[in-house]
Amino acid sequence: MTDKTIDDPEIEEVDLWVSGTEEAEWDVYSTDEGAQKMRLEETGARLTEQLGSVVTDDYDLDDIITEDERMIINMGPQHPSTHGVLRLQLELEGEMIRRSKCVIGYLHTGMEKTAETLTFLQGPTNVTRMDYLAPLHNELCFSLAVERLLDIEVPPRAEVIRILMTELNRIASHLVAMATNGMDIGALSIMTYGFREREQILAFFEKTTGLRLNHNYIRPGGVAADLPPGWRADVSDICDTITGRLTDYEDMLKENPIWVGRTRGVGVITAEECRAYGITGPTLRSAGVPWDLRKAFPYSGIENYEFEVPVGEHGDVYDRYRVRIEEIIQSVGIVRQAADAMPKGDFRIDDRKVTPPPRHRIDESMEALIHHFKIFTEGFRVPAGETYVAIESPRGELGCYLVADGTGKPWRMHTRAPSFYNLQALPIMMADSVVADTIATIASLDPVMGDVDR
Amino acid sequence: MSEDLRERFPEAEWIDSHDQDVVRIAPDQLLEFGNVVHEAGFEVLADVTAVDWYRTRTPRFDVVVNLLSMQHRRRLRILVGVPDGDPVVPSLVPIWPGANFGEREVYDMFGITFDGHPDLTRILMPDDWEGYPLRKDFEVGAVPVQFKASHQVN
Amino acid sequence: MSVRRTAPSNVLTATVDKAARWAQTRSMFPATFGLACCAIEMMATGAPHNDLARFGMEVFRASPRQADLMIVAGRVSQKMAPVLRQVYDQMPDPKWVISMGACASTGGMFNNYALVQGVDQIVPVDIYVPGCPPGPQGLMHGILTLHDRIMAGKA
Numbered sequence: 001m002t003d004k005t006i007d008d009p010e011i012e013e014v015d016l017w018v019s020g021t022e023e024a025e026w027d028v029y030s031t032d033e034g035a036q037k038m039r040l041e042e043t044g045a046r047l048t049e050q051l052g053s054v055v056t057d058d059y060d061l062d063d064i065i066t067e068d069e070r071m072i073i074n075m076g077p078q079h080p081s082t083h084g085v086l087r088l089q090l091e092l093e094g095e096m097i098r099r100s101k102c103v104i105g106y107l108h109t110g111m112e113k114t115a116e117t118l119t120f121l122q123g124p125t126n127v128t129r130m131d132y133l134a135p136l137h138n139e140l141c142f143s144l145a146v147e148r149l150l151d152i153e154v155p156p157r158a159e160v161i162r163i164l165m166t167e168l169n170r171i172a173s174h175l176v177a178m179a180t181n182g183m184d185i186g187a188l189s190i191m192t193y194g195f196r197e198r199e200q201i202l203a204f205f206e207k208t209t210g211l212r213l214n215h216n217y218i219r220p221g222g223v224a225a226d227l228p229p230g231w232r233a234d235v236s237d238i239c240d241t242i243t244g245r246l247t248d249y250e251d252m253l254k255e256n257p258i259w260v261g262r263t264r265g266v267g268v269i270t271a272e273e274c275r276a277y278g279i280t281g282p283t284l285r286s287a288g289v290p291w292d293l294r295k296a297f298p299y300s301g302i303e304n305y306e307f308e309v310p311v312g313e314h315g316d317v318y319d320r321y322r323v324r325i326e327e328i329i330q331s332v333g334i335v336r337q338a339a340d341a342m343p344k345g346d347f348r349i350d351d352r353k354v355t356p357p358p359r360h361r362i363d364e365s366m367e368a369l370i371h372h373f374k375i376f377t378e379g380f381r382v383p384a385g386e387t388y389v390a391i392e393s394p395r396g397e398l399g400c401y402l403v404a405d406g407t408g409k410p411w412r413m414h415t416r417a418p419s420f421y422n423l424q425a426l427p428i429m430m431a432d433s434v435v436a437d438t439i440a441t442i443a444s445l446d447p448v449m450g451d452v453d454r
Numbered sequence: 455m456s457e458d459l460r461e462r463f464p465e466a467e468w469i470d471s472h473d474q475d476v477v478r479i480a481p482d483q484l485l486e487f488g489n490v491v492h493e494a495g496f497e498v499l500a501d502v503t504a505v506d507w508y509r510t511r512t513p514r515f516d517v518v519v520n521l522l523s524m525q526h527r528r529r530l531r532i533l534v535g536v537p538d539g540d541p542v543v544p545s546l547v548p549i550w551p552g553a554n555f556g557e558r559e560v561y562d563m564f565g566i567t568f569d570g571h572p573d574l575t576r577i578l579m580p581d582d583w584e585g586y587p588l589r590k591d592f593e594v595g596a597v598p599v600q601f602k603a604s605h606q607v608n
Numbered sequence: 609m610s611v612r613r614t615a616p617s618n619v620l621t622a623t624v625d626k627a628a629r630w631a632q633t634r635s636m637f638p639a640t641f642g643l644a645c646c647a648i649e650m651m652a653t654g655a656p657h658n659d660l661a662r663f664g665m666e667v668f669r670a671s672p673r674q675a676d677l678m679i680v681a682g683r684v685s686q687k688m689a690p691v692l693r694q695v696y697d698q699m700p701d702p703k704w705v706i707s708m709g710a711c712a713s714t715g716g717m718f719n720n721y722a723l724v725q726g727v728d729q730i731v732p733v734d735i736y737v738p739g740c741p742p743g744p745q746g747l748m749h750g751i752l753t754l755h756d757r758i759m760a761g762k763a
Contacts, residue, residue: 278552
């Protein structure tokens with residue numbers, strides 16, 4: 001117990017960044033990490049404030065330990081287990097994490113600014129690069145917002161294609177979540193298996209959209225292209241493979257004592273905390289709340305499909321893993337129903353305002369050529385207004401707040417990124433847990449830093 | 455419920471925006487209104503953002519708060535006009551702790567201050583960044599690398 | 609960086625140089641520097657379907673001290689730039705940099721305040737891999753091109 005105060009000159013500043021490496025000579029410059037330097041106590045005070053009202057601080061640090069026993073370590077932004085460039089400041093007391101803080105922004109891409117310079121038709125190109133594990137969800141959300149402002153409805157075939165593609169994307173995203181969660185805890189085989197199955201889905205995406213990621217496939221007014229020949233066989237192949245292999249994963253993980261020991265009771269969060277912090281998706285459902293936007297606010301005709309919303313009980317890492325596995329099974333069901341129900345017809349709206357003319361018309365007609373040119377240079381005009389559309393992405397509520405001013409470009413496009421708000425759960429989940437559980441907790445939250453920082 | 459709210463806040467302006475409930479409210483009423491709707495069942499704050507109406511409207515900024523009620527399956531959007539000279543809004547963190555990151559992002563991008571926020575610092579940009587990037591008077595194009603410490607690149 | 613620069617000149621340099629280059633290409637350890645979408649493709653390159661292990665390169669090192677190739681996979685923001693430079697400085701010589709994807713090479717479609725418009729403004733780049741994101745085949749082609757250039761003494 002020392003009687004030093006914050007203003008005591010004897011307390012040295014703790015450099016959070018250059019830990020274990022030599023002092024970089026540029027650390028005096030303005031834009032480097034030195035700007036994040038904080039005094040130890042200042043950090044503590046700040047973190048207490050950050051924890052908000054739901055979590056109470058149930059220990060008194062100053063009574064128990066002295067300065068030397070507390071340590072702030074820095075994890076990331078360049079770290080293999082932080083899923084990209086997340087940076088954490090952890091305040092440790094021995095092996096226990098007392099407080100933590102997320103530092104984000106290392107992947108800030110300024111997409112909301114760029115969106116204001118792109119037309120509504122170019123918009124999906126931009127938003128698809130946000131959550132790069134679920135690009136089709138981003139495109140769908142943006143397109144739905146534009147369509148609501150335009151007050152148009154896409155043809156039934158386009159809606160079913162959208163559901164088919166986004167649910168396949170959800171499977172791929174959850175497979176990566178499972179794979180990386182396993183890799184972080186040390187179950188390396190699950191990592192290779194998860195990526196193997198995902199590759200099959202990506203091959204189908206590449207066949208349909210032309211790219212493995214960042215598809216720009218779902219656009220305002222429908223989708224960019226019809227499904228390729230032979231899609232039915234591909235899709236049923238994927239469904240069969242996934243359901244077959246899932247049992248392998250269950251054998252490997254479900255009752256594996258190491259896996260269960262590392263995940264049960266780790267990173268617990270309650271339903272009340274989830275609501276208070278705006279945490280959605282599998283994390284919320286693992287805490288026992290059957291909240292899924294596909295049921296609550298259905299979009300693209302998802303209300304016509306039969307599926308269940310799996311929930312967990314304890315809100316721990318194991319339950320989140322279980323919820324994702326169950327969601328994969330449900331999504332496979334939706335994909336099968338979508339493939340069976342696929343109606344014939346147009347894959348994009350037959351509205352000259354929004355849709356470019358078909359290719360053969362451009363060769364024949366001057367007007368069609370001009371129309372094509374104008375739609376891709378100026379874009380179509382969207383009536384002034386604002387709207388907020390939310391869909392259920394693999395990570396939670398993905399929202400798009402769109403403001404149009406009557407021109408061909410959005411006045412403001414904002415994305416409500418699920419990972420961004422979910423990250424607020426980390427300090428709660430990790431409080432009073434051991435360091436080794438940190439990575440299991442991060443992985444189970446499945447944050448995508450492109451989604452967080454945008 | 456909305457009739458009740460209309461009576462309690464007669465100055466609030468109710469808008470129907472593409473079948474969504476939107477209410478425009480004065481900054482000094484925001485906390486009170488937030489408390490009332492929180493009691494009324496809007497237990498989740500989905501999103502906080504802002505819009506810059508540079509040279510098109512006064513007041514210049516709109517702070518946009520998207521609320522969600524899981525029990526009633528409803529959404530409510532609050533718009534708060536903020537003037538250019540002194541952009542201050544009361545923070546919603548005391549009511550919804552989840553507003554923390556969202557308000558920090560708005561502060562970072564628009565320079566709108568949230569009175570009563572526990573840790574109002576830049577969240578996405580470096581701490582010493584100058585300017586507020588999502589304001590309309592901020593240049594759209596690229597800026598030079600702000601990282602001044604580069605060693606000689608060979 | 610070649611042996612020729614550091615070793616005093618003598619009769620053997622030609623052969624030692626070649627042997628050293630061969631050794632460098634055959635045990636190249638990439639640092640995990642995943643940033644954005646390209647990082648997912650980089651992981652897919654190491655995953656079973658594409659299997660980077662065929663070139664003796666599947667050992668992604670988490671510590672830059674153990675790595676000699678940095679694959680800048682994704683967009684580099686203004687905030688990340690000093691971190692990237694520090695990781696590069698921590699890597700032991702000889703070291704190489706692959707700029708993977710449009711964003712790392714030129715800023716890509718994001719011509720705005722947040723991104724460094726090309727990672728070559730911060731670190732010297734040996735190979736640019738085009739694509740948004742480049743597929744695993746594209747990355748592998750970039751890596752093999754780097755091997756060729758090292759063997760030819762050009763990198």
